Amino acid sequence: MKQFTYSFILFTFLVPNLLFGETTKQKTLSDYEPILRNAITQFETVFKSSPKKHDLVEQKVNFMMGQAIKGEITFLIDMNANQDLSAMGFVDFYNENKKPAIVIGTYFLDLFDKNPSIFYSALVHEFTHAYDFFNSQRYFLFYKNNRIVKALFEADAYAIESLFIQNYLVTQKIRLTKFESFLIDDFEKTGMSKIILINQIASxxxxxxxxxxxxxxxxxxxxxxxxxxxxxxxxxxxxxxxxxxxxxxxxxxxxxxxxxxxxxxxxxxxxxxxxxxxxxxxxxxxxxxxxxxxxxxxxxxxxxxxxxxxxxxxxxxxxxxxxxxx
Incomplete structure (x- = not known):
């Protein structure tokens, strides 16, 4: 999607690995950039193509896509992020006087061809946090280190993510990961209580x-x-x-x-x-x-x-x- 503004961060030097006597070339930042561009383009297609919509998901995603088009939020590739589902996050950069960003680890980009749905779902989750920042900045910044409010922010983001999975992925028969299946099950049965217990260690x-x-x-x-x-x-x-x-x-x-x-x-x-x-x-x-x-x-x-x-x-x-x- 050409109208998005992209900026990227490279955190490490890349050194070839020697496996079984052969040099295996590790991906560089320039290798990941087109993967990210394609992933966001595919996300937009999935989002717009869904025969079913949900007002809350539409509100968060459309607003944040608009902010991205205006260059008010950037997308950063983190070459050092965890190799698991924690490898995507929203960073406000408020104290550093920089534009906020969705930081995306290579884990999601390496998985994209095989499991694109988890990239889409995680992006909606982080869009929800970003939406809260843009629309309630004073509250967001004042309480962002408050464990009670942080857990409630997370519950809200997981709920929006679940609504996205239900209304945009399931309806288009896009294969889900185990985590996404767990998430919508938790949403339907407990209203996100289990994920908040596990993720935020709170009731x-x-x-x-x-x-x-x-x-x-x-x-x-x-x-x-x-x-x-x-x-x-x-x-x-x-x-x-x-x-x-x-x-x-x-x-x-x-x-x-x-x-x-x-x-x-x-x-x-x-x-x-x-x-x-x-x-x-x-x-x-x-x-x-x-x-x-x-x-x-x-x-x-x-x-x-x-x-x-x-x-x-x-x-x-x-x-x-x-x-x-x-």
């Missing part, structure tokens, strides 16, 4: 509850009491965990406890910051002014220690699986 249902409390018009005291009640409910149900025989369900339940333990400080900080006219120093912020809430958090922290290794092993195993299974 999506609890994050939604956190956000509802944060954004309510209640007083800080009422919000803190609500959070304490959530924690007390978790403590009351703790003894039922050993009876959970199915691993998937057990991990989903444990995610509530680990999310509460890890992200509670961030949430209360966000609640206070929302009401404050000055920036609160996150380095010195503590829950000590809320002794009941702090005690609840400590009790949950102590109780779930016995499950830490099991939970961590599950996350590592599943994260590796979804990043590498094609």
């Amino acid at each position: 999506l249902p609890l994050l939604h509850s956190f956000l509802d409390i944060r954004d309510s018009k209640d007083s800080i005291e009422t919000k803190v009491n609500s959070l304490n009640q959530i924690g007390q409910n978790l403590i009351a149900k703790y003894d039922s965990i050993p009876s959970l025989k199915e691993q998937e369900i057990k991990m989903e339940i444990l995610a509530f406890y680990f999310t509460y333990r890890v992200l509670l400080d961030q949430l209360v900080y966000d609640i206070e910051q929302k009401e404050s006219e000055e920036i609160i120093n996150p380095e010195t912020f503590t829950l000590e002014k809320y002794p009941n809430l702090l005690q609840t958090q400590k009790e949950i922290t102590q109780k779930i220690k016995i499950y830490e290794k099991e939970f961590e092993d599950y996350i590592i195993k599943e994260n590796l699986r979804i990043r590498t299974e094609i």
Whole structure:
């Protein structure tokens, strides 16, 4: 698609590999450039040719294609990216005073001939992040290092990606990868809860509850009491965990406890910051002014220690699986 503006970054020197006594030429940046151009052209064709459309997908993709045509976002090839499905991402480059970019690892380009669908799906995912940046830049930049909001941004991007797969790939009978099949199954059955558990190590249902409390018009005291009640409910149900025989369900339940333990400080900080006219120093912020809430958090922290290794092993195993299974 000639109207797109492309710019590329080369991160490594390329040295021939010697295999079985013969020199195998590694691909260079110039080898990958036409592959990327073709991949984006094919994406545009698939997107426009679909007999079925979805308003949210159309909104994100059309807007970002327009930004690309205007040169407001670039596409960069990363020769050093991971060799798995994490090898594509959106980078805002805001602090470097450069235009934002979709950074694409060679993994996707090497796979394109055999598995083009995963390039299309991942691109829609990153277009969604880019759309959020362009349309809510202040919010995006303020919260981009906030684990709660980051997880919710990811859930939204995975949802749009799933809608794209359902409405643009499946309808055109384009063969899906295992990851894409997993994603639409998760979208239909749990609303992205499993991918967020594996990818962000968080309970999506609890994050939604956190956000509802944060954004309510209640007083800080009422919000803190609500959070304490959530924690007390978790403590009351703790003894039922050993009876959970199915691993998937057990991990989903444990995610509530680990999310509460890890992200509670961030949430209360966000609640206070929302009401404050000055920036609160996150380095010195503590829950000590809320002794009941702090005690609840400590009790949950102590109780779930016995499950830490099991939970961590599950996350590592599943994260590796979804990043590498094609």
